[in-house]
Amino acid sequence: MEVLRPALININGRVYRKNPVKEEHHDGEEDEDISYSGPADLQGAEEPCDVHPIEQTEKGFRCAVDVPSVLYKYIIGKKGETRKRLESETKTSISIPKQGVEGEIVITGAQRATVASAVTRIEVLIESVRRKQPFTHFLSFPLNHPQIQDGFLRFKEEVLEKCSQERGIDASIFQNAAKLHLTVGTLALLNAAEVALASELLQQCQGFIRDITGGKPLPLTLAGVEYMNDDPSMVDILYAKVEVKDGSDKLQAIADRLVEHFVASGLMIREWDRVKLHGTIMNTLFRKDPSAEDKGGSGKPNSKDREAFDARNVLQEFSEYHFGEFEMNCVQLSQRYSTEPSGYYTSACQVTFS
Structure with a gap:
């Protein structure tokens, strides 16, 4: 049923499917693998506008995303595996501040579309993890x-x-x-x-x-x-x-x-x-x-x-x-x-x- 009816996540008015991905997990591993499959059908076929502005630079494109420092570890993953996978699959580079230092996660890439894809996947991952945080x-x-x-x-x-x-x-x-x-x-x-x-x-x-x-x-x-x-x-x-x-x-x-x-x-x-x-x-x-x-x-x-x-x-x-x-x-x-x-x-x- 998780495959036929995946969970939907609403982020800034956009709806995404959270697809289950079965991977080997290790004791103490805290990251969660979340696969982005694009906007849900109920939102129409067109790609939504970017909430985070993507800037063109001399070397390509760049986008900065505000993420609380306590959530950095979920983007990095165990031994950096989640970040490496995101970078590999979207052909981008993801720069994350040091743990405990509030700042922006910066995504850079040669193509606007790849940067947008990386931003969206990070948003979906963070939104899913945020739902599991104890309330403050x-x-x-x-x-x-x-x-x-x-x-x-x-x-x-x-x-x-x-x-x-x-x-x-x-x-x-x-x-x-x-x-x-x-x-x-x-x-x-x-x-x-x-x-x-x-x-x-x-x-x-x-x-x-x-x-x-x-x-x-x-x-x-x-x-x-x-x-x-x-x-x-x-x-x-x-x-x-x-x-x-x-x-x-x-x-x-x-x-x-x-x-x-x-x-x-x-x-x-x-x-x-x-x-x-x-x-x-x-x-x-x-x-x-x-x-x-x-x-x-x-x-x-x-x-x-x-x-x-x-x-x-x-x-x-x-x-x-x-x-x-x-x-x-x-x-x-x-x-x-x-x-x-x-x-x-x-x-x-x-x-x-x-």
């Missing part, structure tokens, strides 16, 4: 208002008092009160330039956000708890339900528009048709890593690194639990594994609703 930042709606924190801490105390005998429930799986939030979407930002670009993209969203909110904060209510998978006796994530007090879908609309904007830029990968707005309050990932972040997924147990808990009594006892009310007034580009003086995640950029 995420768009978040902070829920760490003092009233919500107080309500959450009371909830934690009561759950441990009434339900600590249930399988898998202990203090280690509760969220840090100062970091309560809604995750809108995750991003792998691999250098300072990409963080700056993501910050600029978020700032561009301020107009439609204020159109939706009417230039005012959104009054929210956190009440009730829900789980993500289909078995309440084997739960990995329990979350607080969040609603706009006037019953509107304004918060959902903002979240979905944010994801659309970032997906269109290529910095975010769309995982769901709509954002699943949930304020995580218990997460089995915290058992081993208090700084862990879930991506808003299905919450299915992973036996390798998670121990699910029995949430049936929690759901019965706290089905209508009221965490509190507050006015949400911002969305942040938050840095994973970070803490600012308030106890919340360090913000690379923030946009207000009012």
Whole structure:
């Protein structure tokens, strides 16, 4: 099926097929072989315009491509094999900065078409590898208002008092009160330039956000708890339900528009048709890593690194639990594994609703 229906990769509005290539792999080998077969049929037969300008020089043609330094190794490959193969198959020369030095990868060749081919193959390879990088930042709606924190801490105390005998429930799986939030979407930002670009993209969203909110904060209510998978006796994530007090879908609309904007830029990968707005309050990932972040997924147990808990009594006892009310007034580009003086995640950029 991989041959008949190869994966499609969208890069800067162009769609490519990712063809499987079976090769011998060695222990510790990190590069991935990706074969470029041209634009997918659904995009038409014509060769797309170059996103990266190709310059004519005295010796032929040249093109420079910005690639985060942490990804150089995937273009170089084990013992330089990937770069050698690219150079051989496209009849070009590929110059890569030293590891850890941010800069441009420069492709040179005698023909414009060969340089364009090499650029495209590098783009496809990098895009495929980027999808496997752990996320570094995420768009978040902070829920760490003092009233919500107080309500959450009371909830934690009561759950441990009434339900600590249930399988898998202990203090280690509760969220840090100062970091309560809604995750809108995750991003792998691999250098300072990409963080700056993501910050600029978020700032561009301020107009439609204020159109939706009417230039005012959104009054929210956190009440009730829900789980993500289909078995309440084997739960990995329990979350607080969040609603706009006037019953509107304004918060959902903002979240979905944010994801659309970032997906269109290529910095975010769309995982769901709509954002699943949930304020995580218990997460089995915290058992081993208090700084862990879930991506808003299905919450299915992973036996390798998670121990699910029995949430049936929690759901019965706290089905209508009221965490509190507050006015949400911002969305942040938050840095994973970070803490600012308030106890919340360090913000690379923030946009207000009012």
